[in-house]
Amino acid sequence: MLQIDLWKRVLILGTIAVGLLLAMPNAFYNRVEGYNDAVKAIETAGETPERLEAAAGWPSFLPSGLVNLGLDLRGGAHLLAEVQVEDVYSARLEALWPDVRDVLRPERNVVGTVRLQPSGPDELRVKISQPEGMARALELVRGLAQPVASLTGAIASDLEVRGDGDEIIVTLSAEERAASDERTLRQSLEIIRRRIDEVGxxxxxxxxxxxxxxxxxxxxxxxxxxxxxxxxxxxQLTFQPVVGRAGSMEDSAGIGNEILPGMDEEGVFFILEQAPVVTGEELVDAQPSFDQNGRPAVNFRFNPNGARKFGDYTADNIGSPFAIVLDNEVISAPVIQSHIPGGSGIITGSFTVEESTNLAVLLRAGALPAGLEFLEERTIGPELGQDSIEAGRIATLVAFAAVLVFMGLSYGLFGLFANVALILNIALIFGLLSLIGATLTLPGIAGIVLTVGMAVDANVLIFERIREELKTAKGPARAIELGYEKALSAIIDANITTFITAVILFAMGSGPVRGFAITLGLGILTSVFTAIFVTRLFIVMWFERRRPRTIEV
Structure with a gap:
């Protein structure tokens, strides 16, 4: 019998209603977007009259999920950056010097005095005054090495230590360099993501x-x-002891020291100890604020380990200057007035409010392990994105209108049922995209346009099958029922193969290819649902109401 159980009807209509409700915010895009931004700003920074007004622009009980617009539709910025992984090698070897010094000091009667020598960017050179103790010195320094897993799975040492006359030369092993490159890139990805997320x-x-x-x-x-x-x-934030001042960057800093320029005053240079007391890696929080004179500043707080080192140093060096260094520039060099327990403090300088806010964002997100060289940069204006949206909208409307006209002329009333289902199909696609927070790009629009054409394939199969069944002198109810039953396998087979292709594109592709795969895959699911269930429900409801003796498809 041509009938659908009540619970199935409720489920089908309920699914349509939920899909339309989820898709509805996209019809009021700017208003809902302003509402979402205001709600997020209120949660993070508190209420203001402007934010409350924007938050009142959309009812809170309605869905507020939107289909995010990609770079090619919304405009924005494109960068291709190269991570300077070599920077990490020299930083790692510089940080190793205190450990080398400390491990050799107890053996001074064997190796003599230990002095740091000028070293290249990829090596650490340490001179001992008693070359006859070189074997013992090499043994002790090699003890600082740690195991590292190589790409082949074998365990290797991270340091290579050799002697050259009265100098110990320490370099990173090839396995450690490869592992360091991988860590640096992963860390850079995560920190870039956190920085961008911080600005919303x-x-x-x-x-x-x-x-x-x-x-x-x-x-x-x-x-x-x-x-x-x-x-x-x-x-890269560091707190370093101040040795003195220099006249220029070309002055001699001395072994173990470095000369850095001051940020606030031009022509001022500081001689600092290279080994920092505390680094930005031990920061747990940084917030923009104002100092006692009302000037923009940044409050910071260390983790327990950083707080202990910071407190111990300030207790032992009252009256000495202490430099706060950001990216090889001395922000300020205050004199330690008293012991600073608790691990918190304030960074002052010639900041604007925007600069102090950006600095707090950078410090909270963490320091990049290495510098970035930008190989490619593009700015895509919003007007270009609007042109893309308009072109995609026109293409979708043209395809949509052509399909509607074709179905109406080819299948009459049944074609109108298919057209209504097609409209619901588009709404369901946008509802699902909003639900998962997907990003729509130009290839994604192409996937929707393709879905519009594919969505009627299932209805064409069903209606043609009903035509064939009507020719066998069966009644209209039986013809409709058999048409759906016999077309079902062909519909499922055709759409499963296309869906598998969409899954492969999503798994193997990236960027625009994934955007196309997402809209194509979701479009297949919604088109099968509307063709098999929605159009059938419309036809059954019409048939129950009219009870025709004959039908024409």
Missing amino acids: TREPTIQRQGTDRILIQVPGIGSAAELKAIIGTTA
Whole structure:
């Protein structure tokens, strides 16, 4: 019998209602977007009259999920950055010097005095005054090495230590360099993602390309220069003892020291100890604030380990200057007035409010382990994105209208049922995209346009099958029922193969290819649902009401 159980009807109509409700916010895109931004700002920074007004622009009991617009639709910035992985080698070897010194000191009667020598960027040179103790010195320094897993799975040492006359030369092993490159790139990806998330941008694309490159695409941001200001700064914060002042960068700093310029005053240079007391890696929080004179500043707080080292140093060096260094520039060099327990403090300097806010964001997100060299940068204006949206909208409407006309002329009333289902199909696609927070790009629009054409395939199979059954002198109810039953296998087979293709595209592709695969896959699911269940429900409801003796398809 041509009938559908009541619970099935309720389930089908309920699914349609939920899909339409989820898709509805996209019809009021700007209003809902303003509402979402206001709610997020209120949660993070508190209430203001402007935020409350924007939050009142959309009822809170309605869904507020939107289909995010990609870079090619919304405009934004595109960067391709190369991570300078070699920077990590020299930083790692510089940090090793205190450990080498400390391990050799107890053996001074064997190795003599220990002095740091000028070293290349990829090595650490240490001179001992008693070369006859070189074997013992090499043994002790090799004891600092740690095991590292190589790419082949074998366990190797991270350090290579050799003697050259009265000098010990320490370098990183090939296995450690490979492992360091991988760690550096992964850490850079995570820190870039955290920095971009901190400023509230929507659906950025941050992915690895090759062995040492990172692709960054951020929709909605003003320009590539603005994006570079957020992620291009390494934000390496250190607290270093001040040895004295220098007249220029060319002056001699002495072994174990370095000369860095002051940020506030031009022509001022500081001689600092290279080994920092505390680094930004031990920061747990940084917030923009104001100092006692009302000037923009940044409050910071260390973790327990950093707080202990910071407190011990300030207790032992009252009256001595202490430099706060950001990216090889001395922000300030205050004199320690008293013991600073608790591990918290304030960074002051010639900041604007925006600069102090950005600095706090960078410090909270963490320092990049290495510098970035930008190989490619593009700014896509919103007007170009609007042109893309308009072109995609026109293409979708043309395809949509052509399909509607074809179905109406070819199948009459049944074609109108299919057209209504097709409209619901598009709404369900946008409802699902909003539900999962997907990003729509131009290839995604192409997937929707393709879905519009594919969505009627199932109805064409069903209606043609009903025509064949009507020719066998069966009644209209039986013909409709057999038409759906016999077309079902062909519909499922055709759509399963296309869905598998969409899954493979999503798994193997990236960026635009994934966007196309997502809309194509969701479109297949919704088109099968509307063809098999929705159009059948419409036909059954019409048949129950009219009870025709004959039908024409």
